[in-house]
């Protein structure tokens with residue numbers, strides 16, 4: 001996922017009731033239930049059932065290997081109704097329970113396939129709801145059956161789905177639905193073993209209103225005819241958080257042989273232009289890190305309420321339209337989501353304490369791709385901007401949350417999304433690269449992706465591989481103690497390698513000339529500046545500029561009317577505390593159109609912190625709320641109320 005810094009500073013309720021307190025209630029009675037009741041009472045022990053503290057699934061006993069979904073998308077009721085058929089692989093010969101994760105789902109019935117090849121109803125128990133993990137669905141079987149079917153429907157509280165009304169789409173003609181399963185939201189629209197410790201293949205049949213198109217993180221090629229009846233096949237094994245769906249008035253346009261855009265019509269041509277280098281990025285990544293294993297790589301442009309920058313759903317990354325600027329200046333987001341096709345999707349963090357294994361590697365690969373495709377100057381500027389965002393983040397975080405490997409037991413795994421796993425992870429790998437040399441490190445990374453592809457990874461396993469492939473082969477270069485310092489201790493080691501940016505030094509020089517009143521704004525040398533240089537310029541402006549100075553800047557550079565969301569937000573964050581009158585109309589327009597948390601939450605925070613604007617913050621939020629994703633809503637409400 002592309003990180004939203006705004007996720008920080010959430011109050012995290014620690015609500016993990018002792019397991020002995022967990023009580024159950026029976027929601028279904030059947031003949032099989034009566035037969036099994038006696039066994040059930042004796043066999044259900046909620047003890048060490050999972051390797052992942054954020055999942056109830058008993059994956060040591062039994063694992064789903066393949067999932068067959070039959071889904072109906074109902075926009076009137078805002079509901080997905082479906083059957084999830086699990087193909088099972090039993091690991092413990094004594095086990096007869098199958099436990100899956102659910103959240104805010106209504107379970108209608110559960111069936112098992114008998115040895116005689118008939119489907120029979122089986123008893124199940126939906127456990128009491130845990131505020132973070134949801135409810136375990138325990139299915140009691142009399143034998144180790146090969147398949148189980150769960151009949152269910154989603155509810156309004158299904159946190160992984162956002163239903164957009166016609167008014168919240170770009171074209172304003174048809175409604176839109178999209179899912180966001182990472183970290184543990186897949187369970188809110190599919191009952192499944194929702195842990196990245198295991199991987200499954202899946203197939204799906206999806207029914208929608210006939211005028212809409214459904215797409216999934218799967219092979220979308222079978223759905224050439226728009227008729228409301230769609231089929232998907234995901235032949236590569238993926239963790240549950242990478243199962244994704246979107247339904248809307250979507251159209252497709254190819255960009256190259258292996259890449260293309262799905263979007264509402266208004267975005268289609270703009271996105272094709274903006275992301276034209278995707279194939280080039282793919283080719284570079286394949287050359288550096290080994291084959292691309294997923295068939296096609298398409299991008300789905302979502303309506304602007306999408307709460308993140310992007311989500312690396314395999315074969316079909318979900319992308320915010322706020323990076324479509326007309327000048328390809330924010331395409332590092334595409335490099336990031338594409339990089340996940342190796343780091344994260346091919347080698348996956350085994351649980352959410354290990355998020356840096358996904359995101360640190362991805363940020364590193366992203367920057368490596370940007371360097372190859374767009375040159376060192378741009379890659380250095382981007383790395384430099386990220387480094388400063390990391391420093392800002394770390395200042396707000398508890399020390400233990402600034403280690404790469406964290407302990408999130410009892411906390412919401414969405415809280416692991418700070419800049420630490422992303423940028424500190426990247427800096428750790430950059431540091432290793434500086435010690436062993438780029439060529440050796442590229443080879444190491446390619447070997448790492450090849451050896452562990454389609455597997456889950458944890459920190460300890462990575463360290464072993466690093467020792468075998470680099471530390472021991474080239475002794476006296478890097479010590480194990482240094483590696484452990486990077487991973488397990490808070491903060492940044494002193495010898496962190498930060499790429500100096502020549503371009504940024506020049507920006508500071510120009511700014512200095514204006515502040516010292518030596519050169520007027522119109523004569524500053526800004527002609528060749530990219531978005532990154534402009535961002536650095538705004539970020540380096542003093543926080544106590546006069547109204548006269550702000551007005552002068554706006555007259556010359558038109559920041560208040562910038563269509564680049566990064567620039568507009570940086571400028572708004574500077575000018576809201578200074579009560580700069582011209583910012584408030586475009587600010588209202590922005591907040592009622594865009595729902596990307598990274599932008600929206602800090603803007604509300606600035607409004608709230610300004611005693612004269614608290615009322616305005618609430619007024620704008622009331623207007624904007626229906627267009628925000630539930631995740632964005634809850635983040636904004638934590639700031640405002």
Ligand SMILES: [Zn+2]
Pocket residue numbers: 001002003312336340359362
């Ligand atoms: Zn990511």
